[in-house]
Structures are given as structure tokens and as C-alpha cells.
Amino acid sequence: MDRSTEIREFLRTRRARITPEQAGLAPDLRVRRVPGLRREEVAQLAGVSVDYYVRLERGRTQGVSEAVLEAVARALQLDDTERAHLFDLAQPTATGARRRRPLSPQRVRPVMYRALDSLSAPALIQGRRMDVLAANRLGYALFGDFQARPHRERNFARFVFLDEAAHRLYADWEKAAGDCVATLHLYAGRHPDDPQLTELIGELSLHSGTFRRMWADHDVLAHATGAKRLHHPVVGDLTLDYVVLAVEGDPDQTLVILTPEPASPSAEALAILASWTGTSTTGPYTPEETPRAV
Incomplete structure (x- = not known):
């Protein structure tokens, strides 16, 4: 950038x-x-x-x-x-300024896979550029099986803007899209020399007029807590509160956990979704790669 x-x-x-x-x-x-x-x-x-x-x-x-x-x-x-x-x-931009070191590949540690599996709520780990690095079974059941996608397409921003399933999933797609763009802008400020980010922004700009419009607003957002309203193709409407937690040892990794209000229709729908996945909780889960570099 x-x-x-x-x-x-x-x-x-x-x-x-x-x-x-x-x-x-x-x-x-x-x-x-x-x-x-x-x-x-x-x-x-x-x-x-x-x-x-x-x-x-x-x-x-x-x-x-x-x-x-x-x-x-x-x-x-x-x-x-x-x-x-x-x-x-506003970091130094003068010619000859010290070149930034290349970004190291991101890896999900085995302990984080175990942490995901121990949760009875949908959860996922996001990395740079909103890459989906890992999730538990209920997380994949909620948002789609990112693990089955090619590595390049395991990205939440690509999902939101380029996959019609996202338009059907998010009850307020415009807000979800705006949050994605604002998160990418924040990342771009931290890592302006990331070639994969440049590629991602170019691809989204090429294929989505909405992305181009939102990118020009230059809004930034750091997720901490909030709520998502979803319409799942299997269990219908859900309102889930989310919390975003930093992953120790990698400032560009976050753990996202989504939970319903206890004894609510959303809690009942999530329980049905968990049953549909074949587990009452997330259960033991063996990731495709442990750990995976991105």
C-alpha cells in the first residue's frame, strides 16, 4: 500500500x-x-x-x-x-529508511487447537488480512467450512464480498462488509508493505463496487465485542454476542468466540446446529495441519 x-x-x-x-x-x-x-x-x-x-x-x-x-x-x-x-x-517514509523485516509465516499452536476444541461455542482464530487460520466444528458449521477451501480463499473478507452465501448469512450484510473493510484498513496501517494484502485489496476492488466505495471512506475498526445477526441456512435466525481476544505471542492473531443469550431462541438454534454437526459440544477435532503456516 x-x-x-x-x-x-x-x-x-x-x-x-x-x-x-x-x-x-x-x-x-x-x-x-x-x-x-x-x-x-x-x-x-x-x-x-x-x-x-x-x-x-x-x-x-x-x-x-x-x-x-x-x-x-x-x-x-x-x-x-x-x-x-x-x-x-506516520512512520518514516524517507528514501533510504530502514526496510521493514518480512513478515514471518503465521502458525496456530497446538494448544490453541485444543482451546478451540474445548469450547462449546462457535470459535475461530483469525490472522493477518482476516485469514481464517482455524476454527472448531461449530465455528465451521456456522460460517462455512473454510478448511475445505483452497488456502488462498480461507479469508473472511473474500467470503463476505465474493461469496453469495455471505449475503444470505448476514442479516445486516452492509454492516458486516463495512466492518471487514475497516478492519483491513487498520491492518494496512500496521503492515503497508504486505504483498498479500495488496493482492487481496486489488482482488476485492476489482470484483466488488461496494468494497471500492467502502475502502474510499478510510474508516478503521478494532473489534473487541459486539453482536452479529445471522440467518443460518439450517437453523434460521441467530443473534450471537462475540468477543475478540488477542493470542499470546502473535499480535496479528485473534481468537473470536460467539455466544448466545442463555435460554434464548438463539441458544436453542445453536444447540440444534451443534447436534446437526454430530456433537453436543465441539468434541475432539483433528485439524488438517498442525500447525499451519500462513
Whole structure:
């Protein structure tokens, strides 16, 4: 990914969403040709010169201080995730800067497979680029058997945007799609030189107009907790709460666990799905590869 383009578009879209009134500036009676704040207004709020801010928005971030980035984040009213994304994007970009080390292959440790199997709820492990690295039986039964797909296609973003089954599965597909894009943007800020990410973004942009539109919004999202509304082809409607947990030893791996409200229709439907898979819980499960590198 081109870091200069990313920081330019991120800052542009962030200032476009804030009105002068929201920023605490005096009302401007002049006709405004663009929505949101002007560059000079952001510079004023951040306490830097207009030229300095313009250089920053153009991606010329060499030598920019943390204090300036903090000031810009406050001026644009960024949340914690957006602030972290800004800092990721504003790493040195000068020619000759130290090249980042290649990413190591991701491996799911045997203990994590055992942890998945011990859970009576749907669960999966996601890696870089929203790759599905592993899941328990109930997780595959809920979202589809990623293990049966070619390695390249074991990716949640590809599933959401390129598989018609995802449109039928998600009761609010537009939200699920937006969350995918925002998660990929956050990852792109951390790993802009990942060639597999570039390939993924290119493929999704080529085949999905919705993806192109959402990618241009430059929203970012770090999943922690929330709810998913699904319409499963076997057991019907489900509302499941999810929690996303970091996997020790690999900051790009997360464990996602989904649970229903106790004694709810969703809990009953999930129990039927578990029975349909042949287990009342996830049961012993032997993965295709232990461990697998991605």
C-alpha cells in the first residue's frame, strides 16, 4: 500500500466529517466548497502552521513529532483506534529508511487447537488480512467450512464480498462488509508493505463496487465485542454476542468466540446446529495441519 496516499486520504476523510461548530470554531459565513474543516482550520486547532499541516496531509511525515500527531488527533477528534492508525501511517517514509523485516509465516499452536476444541461455542482464530487460520466444528458449521477451501480463499473478507452465501448469512450484510473493510484498513496501517494484502485489496476492488466505495471512506475498526445477526441456512435466525481476544505471542492473531443469550431462541438454534454437526459440544477435532503456516 502507498503510505503517502493512505495518510492523505485518512486525514482528508477525518476532517471532512467535522463541522467548524463541532470543532468549537466561530461560525463561518463564507460559502464552503468542501464539507467539514479546511486544512487551515485543522492547523489552527492543532497549533501548527498551515504549511506544516499541508505537508503532513500530503504524506511527508519525516521528522514529525509525537506531540504534533497528538495535536492533530485531538483537532480531528480521533478515537483511540483512529489515533493509533494515524501513528502507524506516520512512520518514516524517507528514501533510504530502514526496510521493514518480512513478515514471518503465521502458525496456530497446538494448544490453541485444543482451546478451540474445548469450547462449546462457535470459535475461530483469525490472522493477518482476516485469514481464517482455524476454527472448531461449530465455528465451521456456522460460517462455512473454510478448511475445505483452497488456502488462498480461507479469508473472511473474500467470503463476505465474493461469496453469495455471505449475503444470505448476514442479516445486516452492509454492516458486516463495512466492518471487514475497516478492519483491513487498520491492518494496512500496521503492515503497508504486505504483498498479500495488496493482492487481496486489488482482488476485492476489482470484483466488488461496494468494497471500492467502502475502502474510499478510510474508516478503521478494532473489534473487541459486539453482536452479529445471522440467518443460518439450517437453523434460521441467530443473534450471537462475540468477543475478540488477542493470542499470546502473535499480535496479528485473534481468537473470536460467539455466544448466545442463555435460554434464548438463539441458544436453542445453536444447540440444534451443534447436534446437526454430530456433537453436543465441539468434541475432539483433528485439524488438517498442525500447525499451519500462513
